[in-house]
Every structure is written in C-alpha cells, then in structure tokens.
Amino acid sequence: MKGDHLGEFEELALLAVRAVGDGAYAVPVQRYVEQATNRTVTMGAVYAALDRLEAKGLVRSAMGAPTAERGGKAKRLFSVTPEGMRTLKYLRRVRDRIWRAIEEGH
Amino acid sequence: MRRRDPRPPLLGRLILRITRLGTRRAEIAADLEEQLLHRRRTAGVRRAGWRYVRDAASLLRPAPRLVGRRQTSLTSVLSGIRRDAAFALRLGRRRPGVVTLTVVGLGLAIGVSTAVFSLVNAAALRSVGVTNPESVFSIGRLNARGQIRSTWSPAEWRTLRERSATTIVEALVPESVSLGQLSTPGGGESVSLHVVSGGYLHTFGARPVLGRLLVDADDEPGSAPVAVISEGFWRRRLAGAPEVLGQTVDLEGTPATIVGIVDRAFSGPSWGTPGVWVPFPVGARIRPYLAELPYARLTVRVRPGVERAAAAAELSALAAALESTDSAARPQARVQLGPMDTRSGEIRTIGLAVLGAVVLVLLLATANMANLFLASAAERHREVAVRLALGSGRWRVAAQLVTEGLTFSAVAAAIGLIVALWLGPLFAELLGVPLGVDVRFDARVYIFLAGATLFVGGLAGIAPVRYSLRRDLASPMKGWTPAASSGSPRTRAALVAIQASTSTLLLIMTAILARSVVNASVVDLGFDPERILMVRAVPPSGTCDDACSMTYARLAIERLTGLPEVEAVGVTTSPPMVGALYPLIVQQGGGQELFARVPASADYSSAMSLRLTQGRFYTDAEARSGDRVAVVSEALARIVWPAGAALGQQLDHLSDNLAGFRVIGVASDAANSLVPRLRRVGVYVPIDDRATATFMVRTRSDAADVVPRAHAAVSAIRPGVRVTTEAMIDVVAAERAPVQAIAGVASTVAFVALGLAVIGLYGITAFVVGQRTREIGVRMALGAGGRNVAGLFARQSLFPVLVGLVTGVGLALAAGHVLSGPILGVSATDPASYAAAVAVLAGAAAAAIVSPARRAARVDPAAVLRQL
Numbered sequence: 001m002k003g004d005h006l007g008e009f010e011e012l013a014l015l016a017v018r019a020v021g022d023g024a025y026a027v028p029v030q031r032y033v034e035q036a037t038n039r040t041v042t043m044g045a046v047y048a049a050l051d052r053l054e055a056k057g058l059v060r061s062a063m064g065a066p067t068a069e070r071g072g073k074a075k076r077l078f079s080v081t082p083e084g085m086r087t088l089k090y091l092r093r094v095r096d097r098i099w100r101a102i103e104e105g106h
Numbered sequence: 107m108r109r110r111d112p113r114p115p116l117l118g119r120l121i122l123r124i125t126r127l128g129t130r131r132a133e134i135a136a137d138l139e140e141q142l143l144h145r146r147r148t149a150g151v152r153r154a155g156w157r158y159v160r161d162a163a164s165l166l167r168p169a170p171r172l173v174g175r176r177q178t179s180l181t182s183v184l185s186g187i188r189r190d191a192a193f194a195l196r197l198g199r200r201r202p203g204v205v206t207l208t209v210v211g212l213g214l215a216i217g218v219s220t221a222v223f224s225l226v227n228a229a230a231l232r233s234v235g236v237t238n239p240e241s242v243f244s245i246g247r248l249n250a251r252g253q254i255r256s257t258w259s260p261a262e263w264r265t266l267r268e269r270s271a272t273t274i275v276e277a278l279v280p281e282s283v284s285l286g287q288l289s290t291p292g293g294g295e296s297v298s299l300h301v302v303s304g305g306y307l308h309t310f311g312a313r314p315v316l317g318r319l320l321v322d323a324d325d326e327p328g329s330a331p332v333a334v335i336s337e338g339f340w341r342r343r344l345a346g347a348p349e350v351l352g353q354t355v356d357l358e359g360t361p362a363t364i365v366g367i368v369d370r371a372f373s374g375p376s377w378g379t380p381g382v383w384v385p386f387p388v389g390a391r392i393r394p395y396l397a398e399l400p401y402a403r404l405t406v407r408v409r410p411g412v413e414r415a416a417a418a419a420e421l422s423a424l425a426a427a428l429e430s431t432d433s434a435a436r437p438q439a440r441v442q443l444g445p446m447d448t449r450s451g452e453i454r455t456i457g458l459a460v461l462g463a464v465v466l467v468l469l470l471a472t473a474n475m476a477n478l479f480l481a482s483a484a485e486r487h488r489e490v491a492v493r494l495a496l497g498s499g500r501w502r503v504a505a506q507l508v509t510e511g512l513t514f515s516a517v518a519a520a521i522g523l524i525v526a527l528w529l530g531p532l533f534a535e536l537l538g539v540p541l542g543v544d545v546r547f548d549a550r551v552y553i554f555l556a557g558a559t560l561f562v563g564g565l566a567g568i569a570p571v572r573y574s575l576r577r578d579l580a581s582p583m584k585g586w587t588p589a590a591s592s593g594s595p596r597t598r599a600a601l602v603a604i605q606a607s608t609s610t611l612l613l614i615m616t617a618i619l620a621r622s623v624v625n626a627s628v629v630d631l632g633f634d635p636e637r638i639l640m641v642r643a644v645p646p647s648g649t650c651d652d653a654c655s656m657t658y659a660r661l662a663i664e665r666l667t668g669l670p671e672v673e674a675v676g677v678t679t680s681p682p683m684v685g686a687l688y689p690l691i692v693q694q695g696g697g698q699e700l701f702a703r704v705p706a707s708a709d710y711s712s713a714m715s716l717r718l719t720q721g722r723f724y725t726d727a728e729a730r731s732g733d734r735v736a737v738v739s740e741a742l743a744r745i746v747w748p749a750g751a752a753l754g755q756q757l758d759h760l761s762d763n764l765a766g767f768r769v770i771g772v773a774s775d776a777a778n779s780l781v782p783r784l785r786r787v788g789v790y791v792p793i794d795d796r797a798t799a800t801f802m803v804r805t806r807s808d809a810a811d812v813v814p815r816a817h818a819a820v821s822a823i824r825p826g827v828r829v830t831t832e833a834m835i836d837v838v839a840a841e842r843a844p845v846q847a848i849a850g851v852a853s854t855v856a857f858v859a860l861g862l863a864v865i866g867l868y869g870i871t872a873f874v875v876g877q878r879t880r881e882i883g884v885r886m887a888l889g890a891g892g893r894n895v896a897g898l899f900a901r902q903s904l905f906p907v908l909v910g911l912v913t914g915v916g917l918a919l920a921a922g923h924v925l926s927g928p929i930l931g932v933s934a935t936d937p938a939s940y941a942a943a944v945a946v947l948a949g950a951a952a953a954a955i956v957s958p959a960r961r962a963a964r965v966d967p968a969a970v971l972r973q974l
Contacts, residue, residue, distance in 0.1 A: 026137045027137050027140050030141070042164030043134075043137065043164055043165065044164025044165040045164060063133070070139070070140050071136075073132065073133075073135075074132070075136065076133050
C-alpha cells in the first residue's frame, strides 16, 4: 500500500473513471487506460487499482442494473467521489507548478 | 466456421476457477467475457484468447485485496473463529436441555477416557525406563542338572563385579516392606523395596529429581543408612514436598535417611518400579539373610564395543571359577545372558483392550454430537440458506459449523479434564497401580485429551456440512422443510445403530464382569478364611535337602501346634488361591468341569475343617507310608458317581496321577481358586510333611491376631529362612480385588456409554419429530390418531436400535475371549449377562423415545395446515 498517496497507475485509473463518466466499470476503464497510454493493461491491475481507490474513498461503486448487452449480467459501476476530484485537481496543480518552474528556469 | 457464444480458452477458465474471487466472481467473469468478445472483433480470436488468459492470471496475485474488504490476516481469522464460537454458544442457549446433556455427556466420556488413558499410559506405554536397554542383560547360570539359577550371593556378585572387564555387574533383591510410623505418613502401608548395589541406579540411567542417587560408597559396611525414593512414591504419598530430603524413613524398624528422589522415567531393568531403593548394608539390616544368602538377581550392562557373546564367555569363566571354590564343584557351570525383563506383554494387551473400550466411548460421544448438529442443521436450514443467498461463501458456512463442533467439544474437554484429574488417581488406587508408578498426567495424556477433543468436535461439526450446503436455496427460504434430504436419514439411522451396538457391547462386557464380581464375593469357599493362617517357609535353594526339609517341617508343625491360639496345622503344596495348581479335568456330558488335585497331610482336613459326608479322611500313618488312598469332594463325586457309591472306587480313569488310588472318603466342597474362574478341590491325596509346603494353621480366634506370634515361632527355627505369614482372609480379598477393580472401572465406562446412547436416541427421535411436524399434521388431518402417529415414530426410531442391538451382541460374542482372563465363574457367553444388557439398553432406548413420540401425537393438525 502506498498510504494515502496515489500511485501512477491509480491516478490513471481515477482519471479514466472520470473520463468515461457515467457507466464506468472495469472494462471501459481498462480500455481507456490501454488506449491512452498505449500499453498493455491487465484486468487484474484494473480491479486492484479500483479497489485501492475505493478503499481510499476516491471512488465509490455500486452494482448496476442488469442490461441486455452482456446477457443480463450485472456490472459494478464506479464514480469519482468529491474527495477523488479534489485529489485529482490538487495533483494537477502541483504538476502544473512544477512544469512552470521547469519552463521558466530558476 | 460459425461459433455461437464461443467459450473462453480452457486455461483461462481453469485459472479463473482456482482464483479466489469471493462474492465478485459473477461480476468479474462477466467483465472478462465482455472483453473477450470485444477483442475477438478488434484483435482476432487468438489474441483475444491470449489476453483473456493474461487477465485471468493477473487476478491471481492481487486476489486478497479483491475479495471485498475482507482481510485474511491472522487476527481476522481469529476474530472470525471467536464470532463463530460465540454464535455456537448462543445457539446452545436456544436448546439448553439437549445441548447441556450432550456436552456434559461428552465431558464425562472425555474425562473417563483420559483417566483410563493416563493409567494405561503410566502402566504400559511408557518406555522401559533404562538408558540403552539393548546392552542390558540379566544373567543366570546353568547348573549340572540343566536348570537355570538366576540368584547369586552377595559375595559372588562382588567377585563378578571386580573381575569382569567386559561388563558392569549390578545386583538387585526385590522385597516388600511395611513402612513404619516413624516420620513418614502412610505408616503400616506396604511398599515395594529394591535392595540394590550402589552403582545400580547410575549404571541403568536413573537421574535424581532432587538430592542424589545411591553410590558405590553406600555399599561399604558401616556407611550411613540411606534410601532413595521414586518420584511416584514421593508425589503420591509424600505430597511431593522437597523437605523429605534428609528425613528418616522407617523400614520395618530400620531407619534410613532419604537422600534422593529418582526421576519417574526410570523403572529399572526389571521387577517394576519400587517405592524405595536401599543399598545392601541397609537391606541386610531389614532382612538379615540378605548379607549372606544367594537372593540377588544380577543385571549387567555390557561395556560399549563388547560383543554379547564375548561378555557371556567371560562371565561363564568367572562363574566357573566361583563354583570350583565351592564345596560342590560344578565345572560345567555356564552363564547365560538373558534379555532383561521388560514389561509383560499381558499388561500391554489388557491396556490396549481397555483403550479399545475407551475409543468406543469416544465414538459414542462423537455420534451424539454429530446427532445434535444434524438436528440443529435441519432446524437451521433456513438460516444457512439465507446466509448462502446473501453471498456467504460455502467454505465460510462450513467453517462455522466445524467451529461450532469444536466450541462444544472444547467446553466438554474442560469438564473432561476436571473429571479425569479426579478419576485418574481414584482408578489408580482401585486398580492397585504400584506405589512406585507415577500416575500424574504427562504430556502424552494432555495430547490424548486434545486429540480426542479435536476428533470429536471436528467430526461432529463436519457431519452436517454436506446436509447444510445443499445447492437448493430457494425451498428453505419459502418455508419448506426439506423432506428426506439425500443421505441424511440414513446417516442418522447409522449413527443410532452405531450407538446402540457400542453401548450394547460395553454393557454386555460390564454385565459379565459384574456377575463375576458377585460370584467372587458370594461364592462358598467351603472354609472359614477368618480363622486360617498360611505360613510358608522357603529355605534358599540348594541349602536344604529333602531330609533337612522334612526335619524343618516337623519342627515348624511342632512349634505352631504349641501356640495356645492354634487348633490344628495341616500341610499342603496347593493352598487355596496361591499354591501350586494341579488341574484335574472331569468330563461331564459334553463339557468338562475343572477341579484341582490337592496333595495334603492328614491334618489338613481338621485345619480347613472339612466335613466328611462319607467314609473318613486318611490318617497320618497312611500319609507317611505312601498308601494310595484319596478323599474326593462332593462336587466331584456327584459328577463321577451320580448314584452315590463313591467309596471304594478306583480313580485311575480320572488322571494318570491318580492311578491306583482308591476313594476312602467324601469331603465337603472347598474352593481352590477363584480367578480366572472358580475351581473346586476334586480330590485330596496324601503327602508327607516337607518344608517346601505351606502350613495351614487353624486358629481359635481371628487369624490376623496370631500372625506375629506364628511368624516369630517359625522364624526362630533356623536363621536365613524366609518366612511369610498371611491371614487367609487377606489372601482371599487379594484374589477378589482385581476382578472387583476391573468391574468397577468397566461399569463406570459402561454407564457413561449407556447415558450417551440414551441422550443420543432422545436427541435423534426429537429431531425427527421436529422435522416431520408437517407430515404428522397432514396425517392427523387425514384421520390418523395420536396413537398411530406415536406408534409410527416409536417403530421407526427403534428399528436402528434393533439393528444396533444385534450387531452389539455379535461383537460381544466375538470379543468374549478378551475377557476370559478376569472372568470369574461366568462364561464369556453367559446368557444372563447378555439378556440383562440387552434389556437395559432396549428399556433405555424406549424411555428415550417415549417423550418425543408423545410430542408427535400432540401435534395440532390445524396449526400445521394453516402454514401450508
């Protein structure tokens, strides 16, 4: 565990949940991260990351209503919590300020 | 090739199956399948399959985090167990009666088993208690007549010990002394005493718990009188107090200072574990003849690296040298190295038989617990179904059931431990376990207790698992009571049958033993043991020839008769209970009757106050001249000459030993032995007086009061002769004691078994009635009467009992020979015992069934129908 800090993959997964928006579950999240980063992502890694995010209170999940598209089998839907959004924005702000420092020199 | 709903690759499915996904299995499987279909379209079938396998494999590693929030740390497992245990106890409160009975019954069973095991462990299972027993041998010498003599004089021992280079020679004389009142409790009690050479304890590996062992210096004449006691004696009689070191123990008037306590692991190479060891100088003060006469048994430890044959050769040469300095030179004398006496196989056999009974009792208790759990599983099918439906894992539910079993058996084990701690010493006293043996519980006993607890609890907990975890979750939720679910009624019937057969077996065994106890105490001995004294005087072998023996005997009779309290003195080589047994088997009808032939002097008849119903007893003159006359007993006469014409008959056809003997009288019956079975005297034949015989002394008053005077009178005749004097009443009591003790222990075991069986039967019948309430209601609504219903249940419940009874009787018949040792005058197939045991069990079974069957008859059909 990395405590309350986000790992790189966790951050990507959290961003993906937000990016997929409504109806985000493990499958679209995996595809999003895979396509965005152009690297192979296993389902196991996705589940683990989502579980960790949920344990940290950054996403929440609920079993969705069964839909016809995959034979009526339920899926676990994720959404980013306000705390998750705050964390994402904070990370982005920190990175932006670091980049600005790099670009402006000294 | 068109594939409809193509399945994921086999490898991926396998991986997925062995992965622990808990409640999220369905969701994850659906996700993976969706990915598979999508990738087949975008990346091709092979690639999609490969990714599926990778995804499945990726689930393997992070599995623990995947299963919801559950943690599998040790603490969480422990807290799970604690929750299950607490739940089990709450359930217990719901059915307090049956649960209490079962748990207490189980506690008793575990307690009795552990107590019995502790004794078997102490008496038969502990190791021989000598370090490196393979190099320890007893030594005996062959004399000119080819007989082995195993005893040596102290002088011979000293010579062998000094000269032997290949072995260390140690000496031992087993004795029994009574403890004086001096400063030790338990005064007057008899304790076994080993008089040993100073190096004995050290050579065979004894270690002191406190103080020191005996040493060579203790052998020196004039050394301070010391004694070493066994840990068993110390703990059982001296309360394990360390202050006993330095105290004085009074050994029949000879004081000795206790200088050490020997660890209980040491028993010595032979002759059991004594209470006290003393060196020879002390022994010679207690028993003066030990200083000179050859009573010592020698045990050698062959030195490392020496062959047994070489040691035997050296000792033979040394022994031959000893012999040649004797007056009677026997050049062919040769020493044999025999294996040391280990514990007799008989004790081991009895111990194992007892353990067998104990295992049966534990099985009974297990069956009871299993019953209880089957019953509660049936009542709780709804609860279990709800748990499963809510996503509880099957393993979780199974674990809970097993934990419940273990919880109850742990409570029972606590009860059992208390019972065992109380019963163990009680059984030890009852069974006369020698004082030297430490019967305290050792690690093995606690392991047994723990093992029994796990066994019973685990097995009982597992019993309902299959039943509880049926796939069908819907029916119980709708309020359906599962009708005869697969296997379960058969399991229960089998359990009942096992219980019934086990308790029948144990009850029959007990009934047989109880009958032999009764026989032993009511059997007519044919003489009055309270007024008979037995005096035996054994001169050391080889020191008294026939003439000397005859003279000695006449002197002894003279001295004894001279005592004012003595009425008559008879002589026999076959005194009741303890003498040599000369069997005489008389064919009677198809069977045979066991008698004894008793060689006795003319005065034996008056000493034992035999009544002559016909003819007369032989006279002293007839006995001395060797006339072939005999007196038969009434019992024998009745069988051999039913017409009553015994007088004048020849006895040639009865036995070769009786060739030429003529009956001159018929005497009243008298017992010759009680154990293993009553054996009466069949015929008395004359012997002349001789010292190797036993003097039967008839006293005018209580024989016990005459013991000291008789002892003194005979001891004074010649020093060095071992004289033992016993009141007949004590001999008879000692003869009866083992049977009584075994029967006492056996009946404790059997009654626990019976109780367990009754509890079990009650539990099962109550359970079946509870389970079939609906059916009963429907039957009654359709017109069945209460009596019909009660009868139906009684019949159905009793059938497995019947099967069990028959099996139990069969087992008892098969096992009968195990008992033939302790049985007294009762056949191992004694019909009365069988009938009594079967009746008791059938009665108990019926009683157990009555109340549930009546409850079945009181079911309200209207109430049941409303629920439909």
